[in-house]
Amino acid sequence: MVQTSADPRVQQKVLEKKREILDAASRVFRRRGLQSTGMRDIAAELGMAVGNLYYYFKDKEELLAFVQEGTLEGLLDLAVQVRKNRLPADARLALLIEGHVVLLNEGIPGSLAHLEVEALREPWRRKVQDQRDAYERTFREILEEGMAAGVFRQTDPKVTAMAILGALNWTVKWFRPDGGKTALEIGRECAELLVRGVMA
Amino acid sequence: MVQTSADPRVQQKVLEKKREILDAASRVFRRRGLQSTGMRDIAAELGMAVGNLYYYFKDKEELLAFVQEGTLEGLLDLAVQVRKNRLPADARLALLIEGHVVLLNEGIPGSLAHLEVEALREPWRRKVQDQRDAYERTFREILEEGMAAGVFRQTDPKVTAMAILGALNWTVKWFRPDGGKTALEIGRECAELLVRGVMA
DNA sequence: GCACAATTTGAACCATGGTTCAAACTTCCG
DNA sequence: CGGAAGTTTGAACCATGGTTCAAATTGTGC
Numbered sequence: 001m002v003q004t005s006a007d008p009r010v011q012q013k014v015l016e017k018k019r020e021i022l023d024a025a026s027r028v029f030r031r032r033g034l035q036s037t038g039m040r041d042i043a044a045e046l047g048m049a050v051g052n053l054y055y056y057f058k059d060k061e062e063l064l065a066f067v068q069e070g071t072l073e074g075l076l077d078l079a080v081q082v083r084k085n086r087l088p089a090d091a092r093l094a095l096l097i098e099g100h101v102v103l104l105n106e107g108i109p110g111s112l113a114h115l116e117v118e119a120l121r122e123p124w125r126r127k128v129q130d131q132r133d134a135y136e137r138t139f140r141e142i143l144e145e146g147m148a149a150g151v152f153r154q155t156d157p158k159v160t161a162m163a164i165l166g167a168l169n170w171t172v173k174w175f176r177p178d179g180g181k182t183a184l185e186i187g188r189e190c191a192e193l194l195v196r197g198v199m200a
Numbered sequence: 201m202v203q204t205s206a207d208p209r210v211q212q213k214v215l216e217k218k219r220e221i222l223d224a225a226s227r228v229f230r231r232r233g234l235q236s237t238g239m240r241d242i243a244a245e246l247g248m249a250v251g252n253l254y255y256y257f258k259d260k261e262e263l264l265a266f267v268q269e270g271t272l273e274g275l276l277d278l279a280v281q282v283r284k285n286r287l288p289a290d291a292r293l294a295l296l297i298e299g300h301v302v303l304l305n306e307g308i309p310g311s312l313a314h315l316e317v318e319a320l321r322e323p324w325r326r327k328v329q330d331q332r333d334a335y336e337r338t339f340r341e342i343l344e345e346g347m348a349a350g351v352f353r354q355t356d357p358k359v360t361a362m363a364i365l366g367a368l369n370w371t372v373k374w375f376r377p378d379g380g381k382t383a384l385e386i387g388r389e390c391a392e393l394l395v396r397g398v399m400a
Numbered sequence: 401g402c403a404c405a406a407t408t409t410g411a412a413c414c415a416t417g418g419t420t421c422a423a424a425c426t427t428c429c430g
Numbered sequence: 431c432g433g434a435a436g437t438t439t440g441a442a443c444c445a446t447g448g449t450t451c452a453a454a455t456t457g458t459g460c
Contacts, residue, residue, distance in 0.1 A: 169370060197397030248408075251451080
């Protein structure tokens with residue numbers, strides 16, 4: 001098992017390797033989907049032997065959990081950026097929407113693997129779900145803020161947030177980089193549609 | 201194997217049994233999701249032995265394909281109904297949206313199993329995908345019609361249709377009958393959001 | 401009742417794919 | 431070098447769960 005050494009040099013190297021594996025796993029999960037991705041596929045993507053993965057990660061579930069956390073980290077970063085600025089609610093919602101679509105679709109076209117919390121069992125599921133809830137809360141907050149300011153019409157922020165997120169998450173199912181539009185362009189069109197939808 | 205008899209009495213009985221099995225499978229797929237649903241679970245839902253399922257269906261994939269076709273049939277019916285009437289585009293889009301949400305969420309809360317074409321292999325995949333394309337075309341048509349009539353603003357109908365469908369399909373991931381709102385209410389809120397989003 | 405077809409059973413079979421592990425290899429000081 | 435710690439290998443192991451099938455049961459026409 002890894003992590004038996006106290007040497008910081010070694011620990012550093014292990015961390016790098018872990019990240020490398022996670023990146024590869026992330027790619028393969030996106031490309032092939034959750035079920036079609038085998039440990040052997042991930043190993044092949046790295047040119048290493050299957051068993052080696054287990055030197056760095058306990059099992060496939062842990063691997064997936066970290067991959068999902070990675071995606072959520074990116075989204076949470078985005079949320080922080082958007083929260084920071086002082087634009088009106090509609091502009092901020094648009095930014096959040098565009099960023100979300102770009103993050104989910106940049107690089108390799110993908111499956112929903114990065115978002116399928118249902119695939120995780122209980123220690124992990126809660127952890128990832130909590131992060132996800134936190135992220136989704138950002139949408140609700142912006143919506144509520146916009147309603148309070150009178151820019152948005154009155155709606156149930158929970159329902160509206162989930163409807164918006166559905167539209168965005170679903171893009172990974174149909175967006176293809178070679179489809180003639182960039183992820184950002186798609187993001188803009190989504191923003192246009194959804195922000196207009198909530199305007200007062 | 202079934203279907204060796206030419207007796208219409210027998211054929212009728214077989215059809216009924218098939219429907220019964222498909223209904224059960226439909227329920228279990230919704231409840232447990234695609235991967236968590238075993239043949240044994242479906243058999244248990246019916247109180248029959250596993251092997252018996254194979255008397256009526258070739259394999260799990262065929263079962264899933266028929267279940268998905270059943271869902272699509274319902275949606276296509278809806279599309280026909282909506283096409284029939286002579287309301288303006290915005291009203292028709294709203295009807296389609298509401299109906300879609302209700303169909304996907306009535307009865308048991310669900311997973312996306314009914315919509316995961318990716319889980320099917322090539323003979324079936326094409327067949328189901330074609331039906332799905334036909335259904336999605338309805339959205340594009342209404343959008344184009346609305347744009348032509350000037351009720352809707354100019355957008356890329358393909359992208360807009362997929363964005364709308366994403367919001368709707370995603371409802372099965374979060375809607376719960378005991379959540380205080382009915383599927384129809386959710387459908388109405390989605391319609392409000394999305395129709396407003398495309399209005400000129 | 402009897403024979404024959406149709407249906408149902410469930411234990412056994414088997415493919416897939418996650419997981420283990422002892423051996424081989426590398427790295428890095430002393 | 432030498433050897434200990436760290437890393438990698440890949441064949442073998444094994445659990446899960448879809449699938450088969452011969453036997454048992456039920457239904458039907460004569």
